[in-house]
Amino acid sequence: MTAAPDRSAPQTGAPPRIEAGPAALAAHRALNQGTDAPYPAVGVKELFEAQAARRSHATALVHKDGSLSYGTLDALANDLAAKMRTVGVRPGDSVTVLISRSAELIIALLATIKCGATYLPADAAWPDERLRTLLDRTGSTHVLSRAADLDDVAARLPGRRVLPVERDKLTERGEAPPHRGSPDDIAYINFTSGSTGVPKGVPIRHRGIVRLVHQPRYARLDEESVLLQLAPVSFDAATFEIWGALLHGGTLVLYPSAFVRLAQLRRTLAEHRVTVLFLTTALFNTVIDEAPDTLAGVGTILTGGEAHSLTHMTTALRAYGPDRVVSVYGPTECTTFSTYHPVRTLHSDESSLPIGRPIQNTRAYVVQDSRLCPPGETGEVLLAGPGLSPGYLGLPDATAHHFVEREIDGVRERLYRTGDRAFLSERGDLVFQGRLDDQVKINGFRIELGEVAYHLDAHPAVRRSFVTTRPNRQGGQELAAFVVPDAADRDPGTIRAHLSRRLPAHMVPAVLHVRADLPLTTTGKVDRRALLASLDAPSAPVGVTS
Structure with missing residues (x-):
């Protein structure tokens, strides 16, 4: 076992120091207190194989056609790994996994890990040029695909070795590949x-x-946990879903369809008694609006990806009670989650839901002008700990900008600069305040989109909203807002009047579009491109005011 050894890097010379006054230092010590915790100093392969040996007959995976025990899943992955090694996959190679949510997907990820290789999760819906670019960037020459898609994938990715993965064609092989790597090897x-x-x-x-x-x-x-695998594998939430189950001896349930339907989600959660679920903020809000009983039986509901609506959290707290919903925050560069906030109560003096405190083996700092911010002062969130990526592939300038070394409170830290703004509340929680780059200029005025959205969401008739910018006829930018109201016949003029009463004229959106819903991307976030395209439709959409 090891206790978060990634506090300092083996480099010579003292890094720049982040200064701190007494109040700031005390607040950050309290924020990060107790986050260092022992964790196994081994890789995913060893942890999964230990669970497979210990819980051979327990259910590891539930898919639409049945289920697989730990012993069977392990043995099928061993067989695929042996086939991959035969065709030249070696430790350190990058293997593209182009398989939709299925038992074959999980077998492919495990087999890649067993080879000591790195998996690149990809989506078949991505354009060919994007796929080829990513494979070139990672040096990936081997691709894992469903057998039915083999010819199509080979045609789209010429020059790559495409290996079919078909569960029924694999045999149960007891012997695992001998590779034993380092915890610092790249997993994906x-x-x-x-x-x-x-x-x-x-x-x-x-x-x-x-x-x-x-x-x-x-x-x-x-081992009693049951997690639903709902996120696209190319979205980093899948990291938590898959390995959160399989490295503990728990059960991973694959959502059976490509698209989420609330009735099917309710049936899946209830049938398999899912205990832990992650939903993006947008999907969580949709569930709360349309069918909150969908989540009634889930023990822990994790949600994040965008700023949370206090209106929806109020409804969720009333429906599920305290500590059932946990807000989670974290950039991809820090391995999925970095902070968490169990929703126990909503304080009247809070204008937004906190993103909380660091998870285990993670440290967080709020920094402005090379000094730690005292409580109440907004700065940039910097994160540290063994979850940090080694840096961006082939982008040394971006890596040097975002991944930095600093001395904080007498300790050398390798830090990731998130670009997110936050402050430490008097209660000791991080409170998100938008992006450093979320600032736009309209006619010379600086505007934070989050402030406009906050006032929109405060209107009692607004269920959900999204604020962005679009080019105007004058060659500049204008604000565009999209609102899902509580009734189809809601007059957008009343919402505009509400904004006009609370914001200066230059912060009131030039376009306010009332919609039945907000379209989502495959990763569950609001689809900005689709919303803007709806404004450019040949006929003027109902519910637009200018």
Whole structure:
């Protein structure tokens, strides 16, 4: 066992110091107190194989066609790993996994890990050019695909070796590959969008995964746990779902459809007695609005990805009681979750829900101008701990900007600069205040989109909202707001009047569009592109005011 050894890097020379006054230092010591905790100093392969040996007959995986025990899942992954090694997959290679949610997907991820290779989770819906770019960036020459998709994938990705994965064609092999790697080996690579239009590859170490799921503060994970796998595998929430179950001897239930339908979600959660569930903020809000009883039987409901609505949290607290809903926050670069906030009560003096305190083996700091911020002062959130990525693939400048070394309270820390703004509340919680780059300029005025959204959400008739910008006819930008009201015939003019009473004229959106819903991307976030496209439709949409 090891206790978060990633506090300092083996480099010479003292790093720049982050200064701190007494109040700031005391507040940050309290924020990070007790976060260091022992966790296994091994990789995902060893932890999963230990569970397979210990709980061979227990159910590991439930899929739409049946279930697999730990022993069977392990043996099928061993067989696929042996086949992969035969065709040249070696430790350290990057293997693209182009398989939708299925038993074959989980077998493929395990087999890749067993080979000592790194898995690149990809989505078949991505354009060919994007797929080829990501494979080139990672040096991935081997692709795992469903057998039925083999020819199509081979045609889309010429020059790559495409291996079919078909559960019924695999045999149960008792012998695992002999590879035993290091906790600092790369387990997988996620890609996030880049500000320059070039996706940024984020490699994640085995250590980061283990730190995420071992004895977590934010949820109970053990052999009795049942987790629903709902997120696309290319979305980092899947890291928590998959390994949170399989590294504890728990049960992983695969959601049976590509798209979420609330009636089917309710049946799946109830039938399999799911104990822990993660939902994106947008999907959580939809459930709360339309069918809150869907989540009635779930022990812990994790939700995050965007700022939370206090209106929805009030409803959730009333429906489920305290400590059932946990807000989680964290960038991909820090292995999925970094902070958590169990919703126990909503304080009247809070204008937004806190993102809380660091999870185990994670440290958080609020920094402004190279000094720690005292409670109440807004600064940038910096994160530290063994969950941090080693940096962006092939992007040394971006890595040097976002991953920095500093001395804090006499300790050398490797830190990730999140670009998120927050302050420490008097209660000791981090409170999110938007992005450093969430500031826009309209006619020379600086505007924070979050402030406009906050006042929209405060209107009693508004169930959900989304605020963004779009080009105007003058060649500049204008604010555009999209609102889901409590009734179909709600007059958008009353909502605009509400904003006009609370905001200066330059902060009132030029376009306010009333909609039946907010479209979501495959990762469960609001689809900004689709919303803006709806404004450009040939016929003017109902509910638009200008």
